[in-house]
Amino acid sequence: MRHDGPVTNSTPLADLSADDLAARLTTVRGDYDALRSQGLKLDLTRGKPGADQLDLSNDLLSLPTSYRDRSGTDVRNYGGLDGLPEIREIFADLLGVDASAVVAGGNSSLTMMYQVITAMLLKGGPDSPRPWGEEPVVKFICPVPGYDRHFTMLAELGIEMVTVPMTPDGPDVDAVRALVDDPAVKGLWLVPTYANPTGSVCTAEVAAELMAMPTAAPDFRILWDNAYAVHHLTDDEAKSADALGLAAASGHPNRPIMFASTSKITFAGAGVGVIATSPENRAWYLQRLGFAAIGPDKVNQLRHVEFFGDADGVRAHMRKHRDLIAPKFAAVEDALSARLGGLGIAEWTVPTGGYFVNLDVLDGTASRVVQLAKEAGIALTPAGSAFPHGDDPHDRNIRLAPTFPVLAEVEAAMAGVAVCVELAALEKLTS
Structure with missing residues (x-):
């Protein structure tokens, strides 16, 4: 408004x-x-x-009360690259996805975004003809006004940015459609719910068009940064569009990669970040991650599970x-x-x-x-x-x-x- x-x-x-x-x-x-x-x-x-x-979450400082998850796994040790099942279930409920789609990691979803883009540049995705870094040029569509850290990340990685207007219902679909005929256009940033800084909410209709539209790049990605999915200011709580479901139904299951975190829910510097995406993308991400990590901070994930109990607790x-x-x-x-x-x-x-x-x-x-x-x-x-x-x-x-x-x-x-x-x-x- x-x-x-x-x-x-x-x-x-x-x-x-x-x-x-x-x-x-x-x-x-x-x-x-x-x-x-x-x-x-x-x-x-x-x-x-x-x-x-931040004071609302101070009880986290005395948690967890145990060091084992519900299966009995010792969370102090290595392993569990995709995160605790319990925390993935909480995020799945909040984001409207299946828990099997979720990977729970460290405190920063921004780090996960950087990992995804750098992996695409170095290795390419499951449906990439070649790594993005071997393309003559890589471009991203950026709705504006938008999130400055998205833009500075792309600038750091040498990715060109082309802009489209951000409307109250999400990105200008016609403007996006006019750009994706270019095979160099590999992605779109989007904060779909209470966008930074406009507060726009991407409607299900706009989301459906974004997921279904033909693109010249077979590995076109929508980085769906749902940072504010539960950050309501009124009783009229916006519901995020079902990005993964819409993409799968349109025949482009790998198009969206969803990100979220507890950074503005609990402790901004000590929360839990997640990715949610298609089975093929998830396997691809975990394969890349496996070279860089043996497992996330499961103690912190268990701490959050105990603190919230379930999604209704969030x-x-x-x-x-x-x-x-x-x-x-x-x-x-x-x-x-x-x-x-x-x-x-x-x-x-x-x-x-x-x-x-x-x-x-x-x-x-x-x-x-x-x-x-x-x-x-x-x-x-x-x-x-x-x-x-x-x-x-x-x-x-x-x-x-x-x-x-x-x-x-x-x-x-x-x-x-x-x-x-x-x-x-x-x-x-x-x-």
């Missing part, structure tokens, strides 16, 4: 006379000077859990997270609406899940907004970071991350950001 606030008595800035714009600029500069005088030191840069969220835990962070998202909406509603200089999302608010300001002013905020003591993610190579062609996109600061800091920071947005817009309109 996107809007620019409720209907107010504010006149759109573009409709003001030159004299009125100049007068308003003087007023807003005064507001900005007052903001700077506060000596703020606030940070909205990263989508990290707050300390109170869902109950996430409702506690929601109670802590939903007021912060409400504070973002309140601050933007109060200052910017009706001015016609900004649009923002009101997400129903995930970790971010997507803010689009007047074209050509996002970098200036970030600069003004920095000078006022408010750290924002660099403008354009949600685009490959940090290049937003319109210089209008800013990702807001309200979860880590305490509520009072979110309120203060967002009031300040709203001032910076208006000041940057007025500077541009009067230049």
Whole structure:
């Protein structure tokens, strides 16, 4: 959902006379000077859990109470490359897949993504004519705005990025279809549920089209990063599309590789990451992994099994997270609406899940907004970071991350950001 606030008595800035714009600029500069005088030191840069969220999982520190899983296997020892069956069953329930599709690993699903792509480059996949690294060029489709770490990973590995718009229902399917006729296009990044940073939810219809469409590359992959599958902010809980089922039904079972983790569920640095994919992809991944590892941290996996019990335990835990962070998202909406509603200089999302608010300001002013905020003591993610190579062609996109600061800091920071947005817009309109 996107809007620019409720209907107010504010006149759109573009409709003001030159004299009125100049007068308003003087007023807003005064507001900005007052903001700077506060000596703020606030940070909205990263989508990290707050300390109170991490506290919800402190009982993990006294677990596990045993060192054997339900089959009697000693989890302290080597082995079990695909992870404990119990933790795979929990993730399978949460992700809507069969437990046999899941591999549970260490704390970072991002590491698993890197492993998959590097293995494709070095060895190719089950249906690759040759390793990706032997192709003249490899390209990935990147919905934008999107997740910056996806983009920096591709840049590091020398993979070219082509962009498509991210709509409220998922990637622009027609734009994707126009690109996959190129055999160099080997993949698509997608955060399907509460996307980073737009909060978009990929519909079952869009997912079905993505899984079924013909592609020139026989080994085309959709890296389905379901990082926020259970990170709801309201009672209206989005259900992720059945990527694996849709792909199998369309005759492309190897197309999607799903990723998820507990990184924003329990301890961000000490969770459990998983992959879920087709039997052929799973066997291929485990074969590659077997050269690099003898088994994951099964003690940590058992710790999580004991802590949650089952998937419903995760869902109950996430409702506690929601109670802590939903007021912060409400504070973002309140601050933007109060200052910017009706001015016609900004649009923002009101997400129903995930970790971010997507803010689009007047074209050509996002970098200036970030600069003004920095000078006022408010750290924002660099403008354009949600685009490959940090290049937003319109210089209008800013990702807001309200979860880590305490509520009072979110309120203060967002009031300040709203001032910076208006000041940057007025500077541009009067230049």
